[in-house]
Amino acid sequence: MGERRLGFVVALVVFGLDQLVKWVVTGPLGVNYVGAEKYLLPFFQFTYTQNNGISLGLLNATTEIGRWMLVALTSAIALGVAFWMGREKNRIDEVALGMVLGGALGNILDRTLHGYVVDFADLHFGNFRPFLIFNVGDAAISIAVVILLLRAFLSRKDQTKGSDPEETIEHA
Numbered sequence: 001m002g003e004r005r006l007g008f009v010v011a012l013v014v015f016g017l018d019q020l021v022k023w024v025v026t027g028p029l030g031v032n033y034v035g036a037e038k039y040l041l042p043f044f045q046f047t048y049t050q051n052n053g054i055s056l057g058l059l060n061a062t063t064e065i066g067r068w069m070l071v072a073l074t075s076a077i078a079l080g081v082a083f084w085m086g087r088e089k090n091r092i093d094e095v096a097l098g099m100v101l102g103g104a105l106g107n108i109l110d111r112t113l114h115g116y117v118v119d120f121a122d123l124h125f126g127n128f129r130p131f132l133i134f135n136v137g138d139a140a141i142s143i144a145v146v147i148l149l150l151r152a153f154l155s156r157k158d159q160t161k162g163s164d165p166e167e168t169i170e171h172a
Contacts, residue, residue, distance in 0.1 A: 007085040007098035014102025018136040019109070025120045037122075044123050049133045050116040067115050071108060078104040092151055099144035103137030 026032040031046045038046040052067075078101055085097035110117040119133045134142075 006091060007088065007094035007101070008082075010095050010098030011082075011085075011102035011105065014099050014137065014140045015105045015109075018103065018106030018140070021136045022106075022110070022118050022120070026118060031120060043125055044121075046120045047122040047133055049119045050114070051119045052116050064115075067111060071111050074104055074108050074111070078108065090151070093148060096144040096147040096151070099140040099147075103139075103141035103144075106135070106137035 025038075025046050026048070029038055029046065030036065031038050031048045034048060034050060036046075036048040040046065053070075081097055081101045081104065085094055085101060088094045088097060107117045117135065119135050119138070121135060121139070122133045123129065123131055
């Protein structure tokens, strides 16, 4: 694969998977109105929701102006991520950024078409829900952020534990 294209391929795959799963859940499975549910496992079900905000329901946009402001904001962030990804030299970071970009593009498309983001994945243990209801794009973004944070933390730790090149030269 060409240099620095892997992240864009990952973004395309995440975007496509996000839209495909949303289509299956809301189309053939019929989980397509607020309150609709389809139980899959005792701890996981599809529950249709319409998210008017961004992560964790922040910046809730219930007006047309708010909707388009969120589209503009998330589009600007997506452009920044794409720019960063195009310059990134580390393959793991490039893949993680591709996951962020693909998830963001899926949510941007939803907000543009519907005025909200379709969320449906409902992980729970009894009444305990460790996450809000989410979608494939949200999951990809969350996993990618964890990867980027771990990489940043571990690479910083490696730099402090690494050998001093000048010390090596002095002992040679």
